[in-house]
Amino acid sequence: KVEALERGLKAASRGSIPDLQKIFLGGVSVNTSNRDGRTCLHVAACHGREAVVRFLVDEMRADLNPVDSHGNTPINDAVRHQQDECAKILREHGARLKLPPCDLAVILCDAAFQNDLDMLKRYIVNGGDPAAGDYDGRTCLHLAACEGRVEIIKYILDQDVDVNCVDRMGCTP
Secondary structure, three states: OHHHHHHHHHHHHHOOHHHHHHHHHOOOOOOOOOOOOOOHHHHHHHOOOHHHHHHHHHHOOOOOOOOOOOOOOHHHHHHHOOOHHHHHHHHHOOOOOOOOHHHHHHHHHHHHHOOOHHHHHHHHHOOOOOOOOOOOOOOHHHHHHHHOOHHHHHHHHOOOOOOOOOOOOOOOO
16 A cells, blocks of 8 residues: 555646546545655645646545644645645635744745745735744734835735734834
């Protein structure tokens, strides 16, 4: 079964639904994971295989939120690898972004600092909390304000974030 699973993961990576069907008909569960906790859905999502993601979710009823050994779910992989359509499919079926708040805050703060509105939106649209604070309680709004990132500030404020949020040093954005 390990060999069959590896073939399944490769088929998911290539986008081969017929190969996946054969593997599942051969007795491998759609939710079987490798030693790293990766499922076919993880692989399809991070490689942008939209048809495979739909097949796994709609027809095979794959678990939407399996967590791999790095703490990632398929939607985490899709978001991190900028596979927006796969993330949308997963989100619409109820998948959840799974990141510790501090880790999410670091990503959002970095996006604000780098003036990367697309990355910021990608995480927020898929369930990331724009009010998440990093280890010092700083939010992406703090960083955007500090760096004068007007477009990012506007987007964050459109998310109903508290403009008076206070970080560990008592500073507001």
